[in-house]
Amino acid sequence: MMLKIENVTQQYRDVYAVKEVTCELTQGIYGLLGPNGAGKSTLMRILVDVLKPTKGRVTYNGKEISILGENYRDILGYLPQEFGGYSHFTAQEFLRYVASLKGIDSRVAHEKVDGLLELVGLCNVKKKKLKGFSGGMTRRVGIAQALLNDPLILILDEPTAGLDPSERIRLRGILSEISKDKIILLSTHIVSDIEYVANEVLLIKEGELIQKKAPKELLAALNGQVWTMVMNEDDFLKNKQHLKLVNASHLQGQVEIRIISDKEPHEQAVTVEPRLEDIYVYYFGANDVV
Numbered sequence: 001m002m003l004k005i006e007n008v009t010q011q012y013r014d015v016y017a018v019k020e021v022t023c024e025l026t027q028g029i030y031g032l033l034g035p036n037g038a039g040k041s042t043l044m045r046i047l048v049d050v051l052k053p054t055k056g057r058v059t060y061n062g063k064e065i066s067i068l069g070e071n072y073r074d075i076l077g078y079l080p081q082e083f084g085g086y087s088h089f090t091a092q093e094f095l096r097y098v099a100s101l102k103g104i105d106s107r108v109a110h111e112k113v114d115g116l117l118e119l120v121g122l123c124n125v126k127k128k129k130l131k132g133f134s135g136g137m138t139r140r141v142g143i144a145q146a147l148l149n150d151p152l153i154l155i156l157d158e159p160t161a162g163l164d165p166s167e168r169i170r171l172r173g174i175l176s177e178i179s180k181d182k183i184i185l186l187s188t189h190i191v192s193d194i195e196y197v198a199n200e201v202l203l204i205k206e207g208e209l210i211q212k213k214a215p216k217e218l219l220a221a222l223n224g225q226v227w228t229m230v231m232n233e234d235d236f237l238k239n240k241q242h243l244k245l246v247n248a249s250h251l252q253g254q255v256e257i258r259i260i261s262d263k264e265p266h267e268q269a270v271t272v273e274p275r276l277e278d279i280y281v282y283y284f285g286a287n288d289v290v
C-alpha cells in the first residue's frame with residue numbers, strides 16, 4: 001500500500017499554495033503540521049482528487065489517482081475542512097444517506113452506521129437533527145462519514161477542530177485502533193493532536209514539505225537546544241524580541257522562560273528535554289507568546 005506524491009505543486013497566480021511536494025506514504029498515521037495558510041488543505045484536496053495540481057502527480061500503488069477514479073474513491077475516506085450542511089437530517093439519517101451515495105447495501109449500511117455512531121460516541125443523539133449539534137459533535141459525524149466505506153486511505157482535514165480535550169483523546173484512540181491496515185493523514189496546527197499518535201510528522205511551511213520524520217527523530221534533532229531559565233520581568237521585556245520563545249510563565253516579578261537556542265543563552269540556563277511544541281516553534285516561530 002503506497003501513496004506516492006511526486007513534485008506536486010499548486011499555484012494560484014503568484015502564490016504557491018503547495019510547492020514541489022514529494023513523499024511516500026505507506027501504512028500508518030501521518031500528521032500534517034503547519035501554521036494557517038501553509039498549504040495543508042490544498043495538499044489534502046489534491047490527495048483526494050478533488051483538485052488537480054498545477055504540476056506533479058499522485059499515484060496509489062503505481063497508478064495515477066485521477067485515472068483510478070471510482071476505484072480510488074472506493075478506498076478513500078475524507079473529512080473536508082468545511083464539513084456541515086444537511087442540518088435537517090438526524091445523525092443517523094445523514095450517515096445512512098452518505099452510505100447510499102457510497103453504494104453501500106442498505107442492510108449493511110444500517111449496521112455500519114450504528115457501529116460508527118457508537119465508535120464516535122454519538123449513539124445517544126443519533127435521532128437528533130444535526131442543526132442542534134455542537135461544533136465538536138458535527139466534527140464527529142464528519143469523522144464517522146469518512147469511515148463508512150472502511151477506507152484504506154483516510155484523509156482528515158483538521159479532525160479535532162472544535163473537539164474538547166476528552167473528545168480529542170477519544171479520537172486519538174480511534175485512529176490508533178483503526179490504523180493497522182490504513183494510510184491515515186490528518187492535518188492540524190495543534191501539536192498535541194499528533195504528538196502521541198503519528199508515526200511520522202510532515203511539517204509544511206509556505207507550501208513546502210520541510211520535514212518528514214518520526215516524532216522521536218524530530219525531537220532528537222533538537223536535543224541540547226531547548227533551555228529554561230528564570231529572569232526578572234525587566235530583563236525579559238528588554239530581551240524578548242531576540243529570543244526564540246516557546247513559553248513564558250510570569251510569577252511575582254519573575255519570568256520562567258522556555259527558549260530554543262543552539263548556544264547556551266545564559267550561564268543560569270539549563271537544557272531540558274525537547275517536546276513537539278518546541279519543534280513547532282523551531283520551524284515556524286511563535287508570535288503569540290507574551
Ligand SMILES: Nc1ncnc2c1ncn2[C@@H]1O[C@H](COP(=O)(O)OP(=O)(O)OP(=O)(O)O)[C@@H](O)[C@H]1O
Nearest residue numbers: 012015016017034035036037038039040041042043
Ligand atoms: N482557491 C484559491 N485561490 C487562491 N489562493 C488560494 C486558494 N486556495 C488556497 N489559497 C492560498 O494558498 C495558501 C494555502 O492555503 P491552504 O488553505 O491550503 O492552507 P492551510 O495550511 O490549510 O491553512 P489553514 O490551516 O488556515 O486551513 C494560502 O495562502 C491560501 O490563501
